[in-house]
Amino acid sequence: MVGGAQAKKVSRKADCPRTKFQNILLATDFSGSANLAVAYAAGMARSFGAKLYAMHVQEPVNYALPLETWQGLELTRQLEVDLLFEAVRRECAEITPHVLLGEGVVWRAVEDAVTKHEIDLVVVGTRGRTGIGKALLGSVAEEIIRHASCPVLTVGPRVCQVQRRRGRMLSILFATDFGPASLDAAPIAVSLAEEYQSKLTLLHVMDNRAGRSAEMRMPDDFGDSRERQLRALVPDDAPMWCEPHYIIQYGVPSEKILEEADARDADLIVLGVHNPEGVPGAASHLPIATVHNVIAHATAPVLTVRSKSQ
Numbered sequence: 001m002v003g004g005a006q007a008k009k010v011s012r013k014a015d016c017p018r019t020k021f022q023n024i025l026l027a028t029d030f031s032g033s034a035n036l037a038v039a040y041a042a043g044m045a046r047s048f049g050a051k052l053y054a055m056h057v058q059e060p061v062n063y064a065l066p067l068e069t070w071q072g073l074e075l076t077r078q079l080e081v082d083l084l085f086e087a088v089r090r091e092c093a094e095i096t097p098h099v100l101l102g103e104g105v106v107w108r109a110v111e112d113a114v115t116k117h118e119i120d121l122v123v124v125g126t127r128g129r130t131g132i133g134k135a136l137l138g139s140v141a142e143e144i145i146r147h148a149s150c151p152v153l154t155v156g157p158r159v160c161q162v163q164r165r166r167g168r169m170l171s172i173l174f175a176t177d178f179g180p181a182s183l184d185a186a187p188i189a190v191s192l193a194e195e196y197q198s199k200l201t202l203l204h205v206m207d208n209r210a211g212r213s214a215e216m217r218m219p220d221d222f223g224d225s226r227e228r229q230l231r232a233l234v235p236d237d238a239p240m241w242c243e244p245h246y247i248i249q250y251g252v253p254s255e256k257i258l259e260e261a262d263a264r265d266a267d268l269i270v271l272g273v274h275n276p277e278g279v280p281g282a283a284s285h286l287p288i289a290t291v292h293n294v295i296a297h298a299t300a301p302v303l304t305v306r307s308k309s310q
Helices: 032-048 067-091 106-116 140-147 157-161 180-196 219-232 253-263 288-297
Strands: 023-027 051-058 098-103 121-125 152-155 171-175 199-207 243-251 268-273 302-306
Touching (some): 032 067, 032 152, 051 067, 140 288, 157 288, 180 199, 243 253, 268 288
Parallel strands (some): 023 121, 051 098, 121 152, 171 199, 268 302
16 A cells, blocks of 8 residues: 555545455466565565465376376475465565465366455456467466456556566556446545545546447437546545546447556556356357456556356
8 A cells, every 4th residue: 555545544435345366366377477476465465464375276297197297296386385475575576475276177276265355356367478469368377367256457468578567557547338347346446546546537438449430320319418427436435535536438349448548557457357158268248358468568468357147
């Protein structure tokens, strides 16, 4: 938490409770993006005074292999535990991580840990070389985002290419389509803006591609209505502890979200995602390609929140 932030807190509306992350889980595979995710996980644990769990999931050891082979794998695992422990301590010396090792399918191991340890937030990194820019479907990060029962902070491949203000969130962008998932995400975005005393931008993008021409015939009236909906998501006392801005854009949602994030120098982007239904990856807060493109190209981490009502 930034210095003096506690003293600035004011009473909140009953219908907009503060978000409090008490148990944070870092899921890592020791890649470059995952290593950068360590900084964000440690920084948020420090800000919220949270307990930090660090988890690495591996394929099960095949004990049918020669003795020296599986003994070598077990030694490698212990070395990875030591590396994970030290990586967290380098980022935040005052935090002692609880290291967890899992086996098998990553998202299932992560979700088991979320349930067992009452995790409030999962932090995960994604690797550019896996083709995330073209398709996140089927990747480890995608499966965690789709299945985790708590919010997920994803550190995308482009975050590694810039010097972000680790652990500081001076500017937060919340993009919404007013669906159930994004409405569940709104209180978290507002609460984080209060926690970090951040500038808060609320964005709604009206997709002007094929099939949206009816809305475009009344852009002024429709835009005014959408702005009122944005303002209704923020408590009346918000100007006392953050600087809310309300933006209505026309265009391709992922492009406008990224443009606004760059224009606002956002340190965090918040989106909602629907519970998985049907074909894996087929449902999300905006078209699935929108969530993919934002994560793949954003220079700030992306916090995704699943709907509680589905």
